[in-house]
Structures are given as structure tokens and as C-alpha cells.
Amino acid sequence: MTLAQKLELHLLLILTISSLTSLSNSATDTFVYGGCSQMKYAQGSPYEVGVDSLLTSLVNSAMYTTYNNFTIPGSSQQDTIYGLFQCRGDLSNNDCGRCVARAVSQVGTLCLDSTGGALQLEGCLVKYDKNAFLGVEDKTVVVKKCGPLISSDSDAVLGRRDAVLGYLATGDGTYKPYRVGGSGDVQAKAQCVQDLSFGECQDCLSEAVGQLKTLCGNARWGDMYLAKCYVRYSEGGDHSNGNQDHNNNDDEIEKTLAILIGLIAAVALIIIFVSFLSKACEKGKGGK
Numbered sequence: 001m002t003l004a005q006k007l008e009l010h011l012l013l014i015l016t017i018s019s020l021t022s023l024s025n026s027a028t029d030t031f032v033y034g035g036c037s038q039m040k041y042a043q044g045s046p047y048e049v050g051v052d053s054l055l056t057s058l059v060n061s062a063m064y065t066t067y068n069n070f071t072i073p074g075s076s077q078q079d080t081i082y083g084l085f086q087c088r089g090d091l092s093n094n095d096c097g098r099c100v101a102r103a104v105s106q107v108g109t110l111c112l113d114s115t116g117g118a119l120q121l122e123g124c125l126v127k128y129d130k131n132a133f134l135g136v137e138d139k140t141v142v143v144k145k146c147g148p149l150i151s152s153d154s155d156a157v158l159g160r161r162d163a164v165l166g167y168l169a170t171g172d173g174t175y176k177p178y179r180v181g182g183s184g185d186v187q188a189k190a191q192c193v194q195d196l197s198f199g200e201c202q203d204c205l206s207e208a209v210g211q212l213k214t215l216c217g218n219a220r221w222g223d224m225y226l227a228k229c230y231v232r233y234s235e236g237g238d239h240s241n242g243n244q245d246h247n248n249n250d251d252e253i254e255k256t257l258a259i260l261i262g263l264i265a266a267v268a269l270i271i272i273f274v275s276f277l278s279k280a281c282e283k284g285k286g287g288k
């Protein structure tokens, strides 16, 4: 093998590996919502230093735990910054850390110079603000989405869905901020931000379930994100089908990537073939 051929193969390998890792993380990294407060801080102000330090704390802490809150004191009460992150209950520390790092980098871009911001990926939430929002229940609807109608035997499916959602809202009497449930092919999950008390979490989830049932009457899947809790369900398949738009985008990217890798492989093969031919020719000439 010539050096060029070796390089070609390495490139191929690296591209394939990176496309594989992006596939495995897509369900966690999918964007759900993001928003910023209208108020801006001045560049170079102490508040900016506070925001940077808060965001760094979120990323560092997410490598060790799946929820944490921070209060960064400012020079005055008005400059105090509050923030938290939370990962979906089934994520490992590694995945949680990765998700929060990604969310923080996105919120940093989205909410440049804003005094507050929030960003939810499928795997994690990050939020910071001037207002002391820690431990305060907030049932504002942030995202609501329903899938297409259930195609067959909808009464049976809806019965199972309502049972699962009811079970998630009630819980088992212990404080479980992350809850999953299933019945037949209906899967559902719910989560409260852990700064809520047991009672507030129950209240937030009941509200979310009520709104979801009303909004997504007989839809195959539905998502209801309130500011401090969410409930999602889907019939058949993975729950991350709940964000079909985004997954379609991901699929497109994956397709493009696959085509690109195919093209590079083809070019590499042609180069190898041509260099083989030219060597064979040289040998042929040498023989005469």
C-alpha cells in the first residue's frame, strides 16, 4: 500500500466511526425547545462573568450527577444568577455530561447576551435566569405536539394510553421525578424538574397529562412540555418518534452522510485501482 492509500483508508474509517457515534446519540441530542429572556446584559459586565461561570458549573457537574442547581451571587442582589440542569432519568453520567455540554453550547449561541435562557434536548434541560425560579412550580405550556390519528382499533389503543398516562400522573406514592410506563405497544414517560417538591411534581404532571389527553384526543403520539415537567407517549415504536420533524432531518443528514461515505469509498477504490493498473503497466513495460 502506498501512503496515499493508507491515508485514504484512515479517512474512511474516521468518517464511518464519527457517523456511527452521531447515530447513537441522535435520540438524546434532538432539539425540543429553546428560549431566551428579552433583557440583555452589557458585554464585559460582571453579569457576563456570572453567566459564564454558571454555564461552566452546569457542564462540570453534569459529569457526576443527573440534576443540580446553582446560585451565582453577584455584586448586588439584582446580579444574582440562578441555574439548573437535569438529564432524563435513564441517562448514564457520561451521556448526561455530553448532553448538558451540548445544550449549554447551544443555549450560549441562541441566547447570546440574554440575562436568561432555557434549552431542552430530548436527553436534558438547562436553564438559567436572573429571576429566582429554583423551587418554583411553573405550568406554562412550552411545547405541545400531536402525531397523526391512530389508524386501527383506536378505542383499545386509547384505553391503554389513558391507563398508562393515569399511572404516570399518580405514581406509586414515592417521590419519583422520572417515570416510564407501557401497556401493549403504548409507551410513555414523564419527568419533573427535581427542584419541585413531591406535591408540586404530582400537580405539574396531572396538569400535563390532562392537557395532553385533551389536545391529542386520538393521536398516535403526543408531547406536552410544561416549564417544570413533561409527559410524552407514543403508540408503536420508539418514543423519540414523538419528534418526527427532527428525526426526519436527522435521517436526511444520515442519508447524505452515507452517500458521502459511499462516494469517498468509490474514489478511494478508483485511486487504488488506477495505481494498481499503472504499476502493472510499468511491470509490463519493464518486462519487454
Ligand SMILES: *[C@@H]1O[C@H](CO)[C@@H](O)[C@H](O)[C@H]1NC(C)=O
Pocket (backbone or CB within 6 Å): 068, 069, 070, 134, 135, 194, 195, 196
Ligand atoms: C439546590 O441544590 C442543593 C445542593 O446542591 C440542594 O440542597 C437544594 O435542595 C437544591 N434546591 C433546589 C430548589 O433544588
